[in-house]
Amino acid sequence: MQIRPATDADFEAIWAIFQPIAVAGETYGYDRDISREQAYELWMRGPRVTYVAEREGEVLATYYLKTNQAGPGNHVCNCGYMVAPAARGQGLASDLCRHSQQLAVSLGYRAMQFNFVAVTNTTAVKLWSKLDFQTVGRLPMAFCHPTQGYVDALVMYKWLDCDPLS
Amino acid sequence: MQIRPATDADFEAIWAIFQPIAVAGETYGYDRDISREQAYELWMRGPRVTYVAEREGEVLATYYLKTNQAGPGNHVCNCGYMVAPAARGQGLASDLCRHSQQLAVSLGYRAMQFNFVAVTNTTAVKLWSKLDFQTVGRLPMAFCHPTQGYVDALVMYKWLDCDPLS
Numbered sequence: 337m338q339i340r341p342a343t344d345a346d347f348e349a350i351w352a353i354f355q356p357i358a359v360a361g362e363t364y365g366y367d368r369d370i371s372r373e374q375a376y377e378l379w380m381r382g383p384r385v386t387y388v389a390e391r392e393g394e395v396l397a398t399y400y401l402k403t404n405q406a407g408p409g410n411h412v413c414n415c416g417y418m419v420a421p422a423a424r425g426q427g428l429a430s431d432l433c434r435h436s437q438q439l440a441v442s443l444g445y446r447a448m449q450f451n452f453v454a455v456t457n458t459t460a461v462k463l464w465s466k467l468d469f470q471t472v473g474r475l476p477m478a479f480c481h482p483t484q485g486y487v488d489a490l491v492m493y494k495w496l497d498c499d500p501l502s
Numbered sequence: 503m504q505i506r507p508a509t510d511a512d513f514e515a516i517w518a519i520f521q522p523i524a525v526a527g528e529t530y531g532y533d534r535d536i537s538r539e540q541a542y543e544l545w546m547r548g549p550r551v552t553y554v555a556e557r558e559g560e561v562l563a564t565y566y567l568k569t570n571q572a573g574p575g576n577h578v579c580n581c582g583y584m585v586a587p588a589a590r591g592q593g594l595a596s597d598l599c600r601h602s603q604q605l606a607v608s609l610g611y612r613a614m615q616f617n618f619v620a621v622t623n624t625t626a627v628k629l630w631s632k633l634d635f636q637t638v639g640r641l642p643m644a645f646c647h648p649t650q651g652y653v654d655a656l657v658m659y660k661w662l663d664c665d666p667l668s
């Protein structure tokens with residue numbers, strides 16, 4: 337598997353992963369009826385970098401990395417990860433998250449923050465915890481889940497090891 | 503004092519309040535060398551609404567209100583407030599915050615969230631606490647203060663009374 341910067345030509349594959357996740361409304365703070373153009377803006381243009389994980393020419397997963405707050409907060413980045421349904425359960429999200437942490441350090445970031453992890457998204461909560469992210473906040477009823485109604489969202493945070501080679 | 507929607511003609515006065523606050527780097531997640539154009543984008547164009555507080559034709563303070571997360575998070579808004587130095591200590595931030603809460607409810611929001619309150623900004627922390635915002639998160643060393651170095655930032659949150667007339 338190769339993890340490499342995304343190009344515009346990848347966006348068709350990214351959109352095929354992205355759209356069903358947005359429509360489901362269970363994990364991301366995106367409009368469920370987001371357009372392809374809006375998704376391109378949010379995933380490809382807005383972030384500082386966007387990567388894809390590719391195997392045998394097929395894009396299986398993607399992530400973005402961006403600065404979470406400018407100015408006094410610009411040493412903390414934020415990332416989002418999406419994995420194609422057929423490629424789940426194989427550790428790709430974990431691989432991408434480790435990759436993004438190394439990239440973050442190489443870009444000069446000191447910490448990584450996830451702003452809006454629904455408590456119902458137990459896969460993500462477990463994975464980020466396993467990767468040493470701490471739950472540093474809990475937003476009461478901040479996430480409106482399509483079947484479970486208002487549920488809490490977590491803020492998860494990790495101070496990064498700032499030697500990318502260690 | 504009148505609190506009313508900001509117009510483009512107000513931006514000169516807003517920028518005069520905004521720029522020194524950004525340059526100081528003690529309270530907001532904005533670049534300290536932010537340009538007037540970027541500030542216009544962030545304060546006037548990006549948010550859903552922007553208001554000013556005016557007395558005798560003079561703009562003394564301003565706030566914006568925007569949706570904090572789209573989709574499953576779009577019932578939670580975020581606001582930012584800035585008061586001109588000469589008008590501080592008169593309760594304007596409190597007035598603006600109450601105004602913004604009423605406006606938020608009238609726009610259909612259920613909660614308000616402040617994402618990035620430096621713990622060193624004790625005036626803000628005390629004020630939001632007094633206005634019944636809860637500290638729901640603490641981001642370790644997420645704020646790089648110009649003289650105090652890395653300090654924690656708080657996430658503060660309030661579920662709004664959803665009857666705007668009460």
